[in-house]
Amino acid sequence: MSRFARTLAMAAAALAGAASADTLTFNGTADDFLKIFVSTDLSNPGAVVFDKTSGWGSVGTATIDLQPGQSVYLLIDANNANGGPAMLLANLSLSGETLRFANGLTTLTTDTTHWQVSETSFAGTLSAPVSMGQNLPGLQIWGAFAPVSSDATAIWAYNADWSNGRVGHAYFVTQISAVPEPATALLWLGGAAMLTALRRRTR
Incomplete structure (x- = not known):
């Protein structure tokens, strides 16, 4: 040689x-509950990696280990258990060198551009979510969540106002991609x- x-x-x-090892940090909430999965296959989410069973009034934080250099889907099952308006609101970050969010960065908030959602399953027909408002004072019935970035948008599968809100799940999908x-x-x-x-x- x-x-x-x-x-x-x-x-x-x-x-x-x-x-360094790659990790994902989630900081957010959903009306009313949420579960997070990380998978390479939309039809097989696998095991729950974070289960936020407290109500929408509290913000949950989770740190999730990821396989370095492996592209995955980040999947969030948000459960509107009590009808009426509903939302998913979060900011996320990646540590490590080998992965990036759908926006090409190591930080991401919930928005209507880099997330998709289905009302049936992660493998169902996906479309752009609906904005319920930005995380600022005056956000719907919830108000602003100080622990979550003010850049985050409250998103849902449909316009879940008082007249259109209903009990059910929204299945949110975004990609985390490998970089050299x-x-x-x-x-x-x-x-x-x-x-x-x-x-x-x-x-």
């Missing part, structure tokens, strides 16, 4: 070792550089 190749391999190993690890990117660049050098030598 050449000196250049050895140096490249050592640098890649060091970067790989320095990368620094070590992987360095190896790719190093390989490209070596190929270029070999071609020049051949000529």
